[in-house]
Amino acid sequence: MAGYPIPQRLLVAIGGNATHPGSIKGTPGEQLRIARLTGEALLPIMEMDNELIITHGNGPVVGKILMRQAIARDRVPPMSMDICVAHSQGGIAYLLMQALENSLRRAGNPRHVVCLLTQVEVDPDDPAFSAPTKPVGFFFDDDEAEAVKRAFGWRMCKEGEQGWRYVVPSPQPKHIVDISLIETVAKSGAIVIAGGGGGIPVVRKPNGERHGLEAIIDKDLSSAHMANVLGVEVLLILTEIDAVRVNYGKPGEQPLGEIRVDELEKYHAEDQFSKGSMGPKVQAAINFVNRGGARAAIASLFDAEAALRGEAGTQVLPSLQRAKKV
Amino acid sequence: MAGYPIPQRLLVAIGGNATHPGSIKGTPGEQLRIARLTGEALLPIMEMDNELIITHGNGPVVGKILMRQAIARDRVPPMSMDICVAHSQGGIAYLLMQALENSLRRAGNPRHVVCLLTQVEVDPDDPAFSAPTKPVGFFFDDDEAEAVKRAFGWRMCKEGEQGWRYVVPSPQPKHIVDISLIETVAKSGAIVIAGGGGGIPVVRKPNGERHGLEAIIDKDLSSAHMANVLGVEVLLILTEIDAVRVNYGKPGEQPLGEIRVDELEKYHAEDQFSKGSMGPKVQAAINFVNRGGARAAIASLFDAEAALRGEAGTQVLPSLQRAKKV
Numbered sequence: 001m002a003g004y005p006i007p008q009r010l011l012v013a014i015g016g017n018a019t020h021p022g023s024i025k026g027t028p029g030e031q032l033r034i035a036r037l038t039g040e041a042l043l044p045i046m047e048m049d050n051e052l053i054i055t056h057g058n059g060p061v062v063g064k065i066l067m068r069q070a071i072a073r074d075r076v077p078p079m080s081m082d083i084c085v086a087h088s089q090g091g092i093a094y095l096l097m098q099a100l101e102n103s104l105r106r107a108g109n110p111r112h113v114v115c116l117l118t119q120v121e122v123d124p125d126d127p128a129f130s131a132p133t134k135p136v137g138f139f140f141d142d143d144e145a146e147a148v149k150r151a152f153g154w155r156m157c158k159e160g161e162q163g164w165r166y167v168v169p170s171p172q173p174k175h176i177v178d179i180s181l182i183e184t185v186a187k188s189g190a191i192v193i194a195g196g197g198g199g200i201p202v203v204r205k206p207n208g209e210r211h212g213l214e215a216i217i218d219k220d221l222s223s224a225h226m227a228n229v230l231g232v233e234v235l236l237i238l239t240e241i242d243a244v245r246v247n248y249g250k251p252g253e254q255p256l257g258e259i260r261v262d263e264l265e266k267y268h269a270e271d272q273f274s275k276g277s278m279g280p281k282v283q284a285a286i287n288f289v290n291r292g293g294a295r296a297a298i299a300s301l302f303d304a305e306a307a308l309r310g311e312a313g314t315q316v317l318p319s320l321q322r323a324k325k326v
Numbered sequence: 327m328a329g330y331p332i333p334q335r336l337l338v339a340i341g342g343n344a345t346h347p348g349s350i351k352g353t354p355g356e357q358l359r360i361a362r363l364t365g366e367a368l369l370p371i372m373e374m375d376n377e378l379i380i381t382h383g384n385g386p387v388v389g390k391i392l393m394r395q396a397i398a399r400d401r402v403p404p405m406s407m408d409i410c411v412a413h414s415q416g417g418i419a420y421l422l423m424q425a426l427e428n429s430l431r432r433a434g435n436p437r438h439v440v441c442l443l444t445q446v447e448v449d450p451d452d453p454a455f456s457a458p459t460k461p462v463g464f465f466f467d468d469d470e471a472e473a474v475k476r477a478f479g480w481r482m483c484k485e486g487e488q489g490w491r492y493v494v495p496s497p498q499p500k501h502i503v504d505i506s507l508i509e510t511v512a513k514s515g516a517i518v519i520a521g522g523g524g525g526i527p528v529v530r531k532p533n534g535e536r537h538g539l540e541a542i543i544d545k546d547l548s549s550a551h552m553a554n555v556l557g558v559e560v561l562l563i564l565t566e567i568d569a570v571r572v573n574y575g576k577p578g579e580q581p582l583g584e585i586r587v588d589e590l591e592k593y594h595a596e597d598q599f600s601k602g603s604m605g606p607k608v609q610a611a612i613n614f615v616n617r618g619g620a621r622a623a624i625a626s627l628f629d630a631e632a633a634l635r636g637e638a639g640t641q642v643l644p645s646l647q648r649a650k651k652v
Contacts, residue, residue, distance in 0.1 A: 027403045028403075028406040064402050065413075068394040068395055068398040068402050072397040077351060077354075079354055083354060083420065083421070086417045086419075086420035087414075087416045088413075088416070090417065091405070091416065093412075093416075094443055095409070098445070101534075102535040106535065112504060112507070114442060116440060117416060117420055117441040119420070178438060178516075181438070190507065208427075209428040209432065210424055210427065211424075
């Protein structure tokens with residue numbers, strides 16, 4: 001695979017597992033250990049001194065918040081989803097900010113990492129609101145599912161033997177609130193953590209007032225949107241696997257290296273990528289490149305630097321048609 | 327009382343109740359209603375277009391987080407206090423940011439309100455760590471108190487008939503992390519929400535690495551520290567009562583209007599102000615004025631503008647000695 005020049009402005013999207021293990025366990029000690037690994041994996045990129053914006057998922061943390069409030073529901077009123085996401089932005093970005101700075105300090109680098117709470121506007125008429133599809137949080141057994149359904153009005157969906165999960169709308173991101181501030185701070189040299197968990201979902205009324213919603217915005221789609229608006233050259237989507245795969249778990253399984261966006265779109269149209277995990281990442285990479293991005297990479301967190309150089313992971317490039325035009 | 331000129335740079339500290347009622351109840355609907363009232367109370371100050379930094383308490387929200395995790399402890403691992411404070415910064419600052427902007431929008435004002443997650447460094451040798459005194463969260467009955475003590479190692483303290491509360495160290499704030507960014511953003515014209523709940527408590531090692539602690543930093547002391555470092559002219563501490571009172575609940579009870587800091591120190595030395603509520607506010611006002619601040623006001627949230635003009639609340643001024651020197 002060819003090596004690429006290092007971009008001057010870069011957006012890195014990391015998974016919710018980067019500060020929290022995927023299962024329902026996750027003591028502060030485990031969270032700190034994982035955040036530290038994330039800080040070490042991102043150190044080579046942070047030391048390049050380019051403009052760097054980091055977004056992150058929040059799945060396991062929001063799962064814990066929802067589970068705690070379901071169990072404690074008779075004593076403590078639950079929070080709406082926008083507030084849950086805001087809590088998770090605070091908790092995750094804190095651990096991440098600290099771990100990234102600590103990794104820089106151990107390397108003798110004084111660079112700062114800061115966090116901006118981020119609201120993301122969605123369209124109140126987004127079709128997602130009439131057909132919620134995004135399962136969020138952990139599994140409930142039959143009795144619990146019935147109880148939280150009654151108590152909170154949650155729409156529950158059964159996922160086979162594992163039990164029931166809360167299902168929420170997952171509307172498209174339309175506008176990242178205060179994106180100009182994200183840009184200003186990134187330009188100042190600080191690394192900016194923003195857009196956590198896809199952003200706090202809000203709608204804007206005609207007079208400019210905003211209100212929260214019961215929804216989860218996909219963090220990879222928000223990240224791609226942010227990357228396009230910021231005119232970022234490269235979008236790096238880091239996850240637990242080393243590359244996008246076609247025919248996953250079937251004969252002919254094959255990791256994708258460099259691929260043109262129109263070819264990736266064909267695979268995506270064939271439903272090659274799982275809806276809950278790889279699908280949104282592939283869609284985010286497609287959106288980013290189709291809307292003007294030079295390159296999107298999907299790779300393992302631990303290959304971050306190699307993926308940035310084009311030497312690991314799946315590298316999504318503009319169609320040959322557009323590449324020729326440019 | 328004399329009217330004062332409007333300061334060019336201002337720090338407003340609001341209580342934890344400004345986005346959450348004091349009791350254990352507090353549905354999202356109630357929280358939104360209270361945040362809206364806060365937005366309306368602060369509108370005249372936000373419309374002055376001066377540099378404005380807002381800090382906030384987090385008592386009721388952290389209380390709910392702790393109670394939820396105590397009840398759900400057998401299913402979901404609890405978070406350490408630094409992470410709990412980070413969650414509360416996210417949740418409260420989100421509601422506040424949205425409510426303040428909505429209040430501006432209803433008035434046709436496009437000014438932005440943004441939130442920076444804030445760590446605050448404390449001294450690991452602060453005497454508070456050997457003698458925790460700060461009760462946090464809600465009351466537990468005898469059995470629950472024993473159970474959480476065993477499960478989490480919490481130090482519990484009985485407060486009369488009401489039951490047991492978790493007691494944590496409350497060390498002095500030593501350094502507001504990234505205070506220069508708070509200043510830069512405030513100078514840009516955006517209203518900055520920072521230092522929520524007194525800040526996420528951390529210590530810094532000699533190499534610059536930071537680590538979280540099980541502590542709560544008093545939000546008024548953090549606010550005063552921030553105000554001094556930022557060279558703010560006026561510190562406005564807004565709360566539920568209209569003024570500081572001497573002989574509270576006794577014969578000779580009297581609200582304080584304009585008062586010199588040395589006179590207020592005398593009352594404070596007489597233990598006139600309750601340790602859990604008015605005491606820290608009075609101490610914060612004393613610290614701010616003694617360390618160079620021009621004026622601190624302690625007043626009702628709903629008298630915010632009048633207090634800023636010097637026409638409501640308790641107005642703490644430098645000693646006559648210093649006033650003459652200047």
